[in-house]
Amino acid sequence: MSAPGSRSARARWLPLIVFGAILSLLAAGVWLSRDPDRNALPSPLIGKPAPAFVLPVLGEPERLVSGDDLRGAPYLLNVWGSWCPGCREEHAVIEAFARTQRLPVIGFNWKDEPEDATRWLAQFGNPYALVLADYDGRAAIDWGIYGAPETFLVDGDGIIVWKHVGPMTDDVVGGQLLPRLDRLGTR
Amino acid sequence: MIRALLLAILIGLAWPPDARAQATGDATPLHFESASEERRFHRMVAELRCVMCQNQSLADSNAQIAQDLRREVLELMRQGMDDTAIKSHLVARYGAFVLYRPQVGPATWLLWFGPLVLLGAGGVVIWRVVASRRPDRPLPPDDTETW
Numbered sequence: 001m002s003a004p005g006s007r008s009a010r011a012r013w014l015p016l017i018v019f020g021a022i023l024s025l026l027a028a029g030v031w032l033s034r035d036p037d038r039n040a041l042p043s044p045l046i047g048k049p050a051p052a053f054v055l056p057v058l059g060e061p062e063r064l065v066s067g068d069d070l071r072g073a074p075y076l077l078n079v080w081g082s083w084c085p086g087c088r089e090e091h092a093v094i095e096a097f098a099r100t101q102r103l104p105v106i107g108f109n110w111k112d113e114p115e116d117a118t119r120w121l122a123q124f125g126n127p128y129a130l131v132l133a134d135y136d137g138r139a140a141i142d143w144g145i146y147g148a149p150e151t152f153l154v155d156g157d158g159i160i161v162w163k164h165v166g167p168m169t170d171d172v173v174g175g176q177l178l179p180r181l182d183r184l185g186t187r
Numbered sequence: 188m189i190r191a192l193l194l195a196i197l198i199g200l201a202w203p204p205d206a207r208a209q210a211t212g213d214a215t216p217l218h219f220e221s222a223s224e225e226r227r228f229h230r231m232v233a234e235l236r237c238v239m240c241q242n243q244s245l246a247d248s249n250a251q252i253a254q255d256l257r258r259e260v261l262e263l264m265r266q267g268m269d270d271t272a273i274k275s276h277l278v279a280r281y282g283a284f285v286l287y288r289p290q291v292g293p294a295t296w297l298l299w300f301g302p303l304v305l306l307g308a309g310g311v312v313i314w315r316v317v318a319s320r321r322p323d324r325p326l327p328p329d330d331t332e333t334w
Contacts, residue, residue, distance in 0.1 A: 144280040146238040
């Protein structure tokens with residue numbers, strides 16, 4: 001009780017300071033949640049080799065393609081299903097990108113009936129160089145796939161360099177995918 | 188009328204439209220070989236998070252991916268993997284997010300010990316307030332008190 005005046009002044013400001021601290025904490029929370037992709041999980045597979053898999057080609061159940069068959073050149077792996085509304089939403093973007101022929105776009109048909117998938121491609125167009133069919137979803141777990149659409153960029157050494165969760169948009173292609181392709185040195 | 192409208196709004200809030208979707212499909216129930224396997228399985232999936240719904244455990248979720256992951260957990264158990272190996276198998280694919288009980292490490296020290304630090308800080312504040320209010324000298328005995 002040496003300086004009661006200064007002490008009570010401090011005590012008077014204390015609630016306001018605490019209030020201000022809580023307010024800035026809440027404001028920071030609101031600010032951090034502005035990202036529409038905030039629920040997308042960061043994939044631990046970025047920078048790691050793409051998982052090994054052997055999957056049949058859609059419509060040709062006896063033709064099996066393995067991860068090693070795809071090694072050697074970069075490719076885009078697009079996870080989709082005929083049951084997935086977001087896949088229809090992004091389909092025009094995927095088609096436009098595939099038309100540029102920067103690199104092959106490989107479809108990963110996830111937990112889909114082959115007839116439904118084939119009909120979907122006939123109806124909306126098939127931008128894929130190849131469509132792999134993961135009927136029971138076992139290979140998808142190795143890729144860390146948890147909801148379609150998802151899109152992976154795999155480089156020529158078979159390393160996953162980028163992943164996008166949710167529908168692809170022109171902004172995602174222009175702002176994220178193309179710069180990475182430039183770094184990979186594709187045309 | 189208004190009640191129906193309110194109900195519709197509530198239902199709309201509860202299931203917001205989501206561009207990301209899941210396959211609908213078989214909900215083949217899992218079969219357990221023994222009661223101990225079933226107990227172990229239920230303990231495991233309660234500690235793993237559904238990656239799609241994110242606020243439910245694998246045990247609680249009806250999402251298709253949760254069913255697939257439950258099947259995967261059971262298969263890994265039957266391959267003889269222990270609980271830690273199964274968890275790190277899933278963490279390697281989906282990230283530490285799948286663990287409902289995060290590992291203790293430098294990245295999660297604040298999460299694990301932050302509340303203790305806050306409790307300690309609160310204790311220090313209370314101790315100082317109490318100490319500052321304590322009279323310097325003991326109260327003189329008061330002979331007028333009757334009780």
